[in-house]
Amino acid sequence: MNSEHPSGLMDELVGLCKRRGFIFPSSEIYGGYNGFYDYGPLGVELKKNIKDAWWRDMVHRRDDIVGLDSSIIMHPSIWKASGHVEGFSDPMVDCKESKLRYRADQLFFAPVLVDDQTIGYVSVLESPDQQALAEKQAHDLKRKLAATGALGAIELKDYTEAKAEEHALIPSPATGKPGSLTPPRDFNLMFETHVGALRDDSAVAYLRPETAQGIFANYKNVVDTGRVKIPFGIAQIGKAFRNEITPRNFIFRSREFEQMEIEYFISPDADWKKLHREWIDARLNWFTSIGLPRESLHEDTHPEDKLAHYAKACTDVAFHFPHGVQELEGIAVRGNFDLTQHQKHSGKSMEIFDEASKQKFVPHVIEPSLGVDRTLLALLTAAYTKDEVGGEARTVLKFHPRIAPYKAAVFPLVKNKAPLVEKAEALYRKLQRRWNVFYDASGAIGRRYRRQDEIGTPFGITVDFDTIEKDGTVTLRDRDTTEQTRISESELMAFLEERIEG
RNA sequence: GCGGGUAUAGUUUAGAGGUAAAACCCCUGCCUUCCAAGCAGGUGUCGUCGGUUCGAUUCCGUCUACCCGCACCA
Numbered sequence: 001m002n003s004e005h006p007s008g009l010m011d012e013l014v015g016l017c018k019r020r021g022f023i024f025p026s027s028e029i030y031g032g033y034n035g036f037y038d039y040g041p042l043g044v045e046l047k048k049n050i051k052d053a054w055w056r057d058m059v060h061r062r063d064d065i066v067g068l069d070s071s072i073i074m075h076p077s078i079w080k081a082s083g084h085v086e087g088f089s090d091p092m093v094d095c096k097e098s099k100l101r102y103r104a105d106q107l108f109f110a111p112v113l114v115d116d117q118t119i120g121y122v123s124v125l126e127s128p129d130q131q132a133l134a135e136k137q138a139h140d141l142k143r144k145l146a147a148t149g150a151l152g153a154i155e156l157k158d159y160t161e162a163k164a165e166e167h168a169l170i171p172s173p174a175t176g177k178p179g180s181l182t183p184p185r186d187f188n189l190m191f192e193t194h195v196g197a198l199r200d201d202s203a204v205a206y207l208r209p210e211t212a213q214g215i216f217a218n219y220k221n222v223v224d225t226g227r228v229k230i231p232f233g234i235a236q237i238g239k240a241f242r243n244e245i246t247p248r249n250f251i252f253r254s255r256e257f258e259q260m261e262i263e264y265f266i267s268p269d270a271d272w273k274k275l276h277r278e279w280i281d282a283r284l285n286w287f288t289s290i291g292l293p294r295e296s297l298h299e300d301t302h303p304e305d306k307l308a309h310y311a312k313a314c315t316d317v318a319f320h321f322p323h324g325v326q327e328l329e330g331i332a333v334r335g336n337f338d339l340t341q342h343q344k345h346s347g348k349s350m351e352i353f354d355e356a357s358k359q360k361f362v363p364h365v366i367e368p369s370l371g372v373d374r375t376l377l378a379l380l381t382a383a384y385t386k387d388e389v390g391g392e393a394r395t396v397l398k399f400h401p402r403i404a405p406y407k408a409a410v411f412p413l414v415k416n417k418a419p420l421v422e423k424a425e426a427l428y429r430k431l432q433r434r435w436n437v438f439y440d441a442s443g444a445i446g447r448r449y450r451r452q453d454e455i456g457t458p459f460g461i462t463v464d465f466d467t468i469e470k471d472g473t474v475t476l477r478d479r480d481t482t483e484q485t486r487i488s489e490s491e492l493m494a495f496l497e498e499r500i501e502g
Numbered sequence: 503g504c505g506g507g508u509a510u511a512g513u514u515u516a517g518a519g520g521u522a523a524a525a526c527c528c529c530u531g532c533c534u535u536c537c538a539a540g541c542a543g544g545u546g547u548c549g550u551c552g553g554u555u556c557g558a559u560u561c562c563g564u565c566u567a568c569c570c571g572c573a574c575c576a
Contacts, residue, residue: 011569019512019527025567031549032567084576094503094573103574182503189576209576245503245574253575308576327575389537414534442529446537453537465535475536482537 010322013380014250016395020455022046022380023251035247035255042455043376045405045436047258050375051237053290053402054260058235065233065262066226070214072239073195073205081345082213082338084190084206093159094182102173104159104184109170112138113152119145121170121178122154130156160184191241191255207241212367214238215263216338223352230354230363231275233264237372249323251373258372265363267354268336272312272364276333279366280315283329287317290375291400292382296320300327310337319378328378329370336362379403383456389482397456398480401500406457407435408496411448413464415441424463427474427489431461434493435500453479459496 017023022043026036039047059067079085093102106126111118122137124130134154142151162170162184171178191207194200208214215234222234237260247253266275280299288294300316307314314332318325339350339362350362383397401407408431412424421441428439438457440448449460460477466486467474473486476495487495 014568015513028567031565034567082576242575248569248575392538394538411536413536416533417535420535444534444537444539446539448538449536450538460537462536477536484536 009381009384010250013322013377013384016384016397016454017043017380035244035253037251037254037373042405046379046399046403047372047376049403049405050290050372050379051258051260054286054370055235055237057286057289058233058260058262062233064228064231065235065264066222066228068215068218068222068234068236069238070211070218070236072208072241073193074208074214074217076205077345078213078217078342079190079206079209081341082216083341084209084213093184102159107159107173108134108156109159109162109166110134110138110154110156111166112141112154114142114147115149116152117149119147121166123159123171123173124156125173189242189244191243208238209242210240210369211236211238211259211261212263212369213338215261216342219263219265219339219342220348220350230352230356231264231266231270233262235260235262237261249321249326251377252321252323252326254373257374259369260372260375261367261369264366264368265352266366267357267359268361268364269357269359270364272333272366275366276313276315276331279331279368280317283317283331283368283370287328287375287378289400290379290403291398292319292378296378296382297328298325300325310335319374319381321377321381326374328374329368332367332369334365334367336364338365339363394450394453396453396479399456399458401458404456404458405436406438406452406455407431407500408459408461409438409440409448409452409457411439411445411460411462412441413445413462419468420463420465423468427461427463431496435496449477449482458499461492 014023018025020042021040024038024040025032026038027033055067059065076085093104093107102125107123108126108130109121109123112120112122120141122134122141124133124137127133131154134156138151138154159170159181167181167183169178170181172181190209193205193207194203195205196203215236219234222228238258239256240259241256244253244255247255251257264275264279266272284294284297284299287297296319298318298320300318302314302316304313312333312335314330316327317329317331319328342348343350343362351360352363353360379399380397383399385396385398387394387396397404399405410424410428410431412420415421424441425439428437431437438452440451442448445462452460456479458479460475460479462475462477464475471488473488474492475484476487476492477484
């Protein structure tokens with residue numbers, strides 16, 4: 001891979017993606033639309049290959065996982081049960097003076113009472129010693145105002161509970177002065193829409209912010225029809241939508257994206273630590289199998305005090321992106337929180353009878369959850385290479401053959417010799433029945449090779465005069481080494497099959 | 503959302519208050535027996551809206567997008 005990531009790497013990738021038809025800014029003819037991207041002719045192939053590889057390896061090649069494709073808009077109660085309607089919104093507070101922004105539920109305040117008279121307010125950010133800090137501030141305030149009397153108890157409340165008239169009185173934690181904080185403002189990360197002709201509150205629905213809840217909502221259907229036994233998984237690939245405050249870093253964080261998620265249902269008595277480890281290893285192996293270098297992949301285990309209340313553990317697989325080491329996949333052990341929530345809200349039992357242990361229980365889950373677009377960006381980053389061939393600079397995308405948009409390109413050595421062209425076209429048609437291949441007859445052969453290098457086509461196949469006049473062999477040119485070897489047509493099929501699918 | 507920066511062809515850039523350029527890319531033809539060759543021809547550009555001006559791509563403002571920082575990322 002590229003040995004170093006220059007600061008302009010992301011810009012170069014963005015340019016290449018646009019120039020060669022991988023990724024375009026959404027709605028570009030109208031000036032673009034922040035947080036959305038479109039996949040062009042090559043991008044859609046790359047994306048499809050990623051999804052196909054995942055589906056084949058996680059669903060088809062495993063006996064314990066089945067697939068699902070649930071709807072994007074689901075009953076709004078699903079999002080109430082999952083906690084997304086409440087918990088997916090983070091009221092925010094801005095300090096107009098320091099330009100800092102806080103989450104309202106992490107900013108605490110209290111009135112300072114002296115002889116039951118409010119002399120002012122104190123504020124602190126959430127921390128283990130927030131109470132002590134607040135009390136110290138209260139003492140300081142009392143001294144500063146030269147107030148006499150008994151200092152009342154400091155009772156901290158978070159900023160979401162502040163009354164409207166208190167907003168202007170509470171000091172900013174940054175400046176210590178009141179008057180610069182805004183009221184809490186709602187940022188619900190779910191996109192809202194209305195189902196049906198009436199646009200009243202009863203018609204509100206949401207675009208799903210994750211595919212996982214579709215799996216939980218169908219869990220019972222799958223159990224009843226799929227002949228599945230604990231442990232088993234349900235996999236889903238699909239679009240998800242989050243109204244991110246600040247989409248950034250190209251397709252890394254966008255408002256519409258695609259997820260590949262598995263909910264892997266296990267017994268409450270299972271050794272979840274062992275299973276979690278197995279999933280982390282399985283996923284790391286999968287990433288390397290599609291061409292991500294092992295040394296660019298990192299495990300990031302969340303400390304226990306940072307976990308969501310229902311999670312037992314969570315490990316991210318992070319990748320060295322141009323903008324830093326960032327999360328690619330989250331592998332969480334979620335207990336049975338989601339199913340019990342749906343059991344409670346729907347009134348339907350989510351229990352399964354496990355023949356092996358003769359027990360009835362609501363299973364726990366391990367959730368490997370991955371972003372397709374992030375995987376694609378990781379693959380682009382890892383594949384992007386600049387080197388020199390014969391003194392000429394070359395840009396090449398070293399995609400694994402399995403995920404490369406085109407598996408091979410077929411060329412007649414020159415296009416003004418009909419037998420060469422006919423033979424090359426026939427070979428192209430033959431390969432096309434099996435793989436996505438590219439045909440190009442125009443221009444110098446070197447130029448055609450380079451053009452394919454830049455879009456990551458692993459093999460160039462050139463029909464030349466030896467092919468038609470001598471032994472029927474073609475030139476096979478390797479993208480990464482630029483080496484050329486002669487190979488017969490029959491060996492060619494086996495070679496490609498082994499390299500692409502092996 | 504806030505602060506700063508940026509916006510000229512597909513890309514990288516030049517340019518001037520008075521008809522907008524270059525290189526590369528791309529397309530067509532000729533030529534071409536293996537790594538961006540040559541020749542001939544061709545498509546295509548001042549992000550948006552508004553103001554000042556006889557005239558604005560250029561000056562000013564607005565919006566949008568992108569980049570950096572803050573913040574955010576269940």
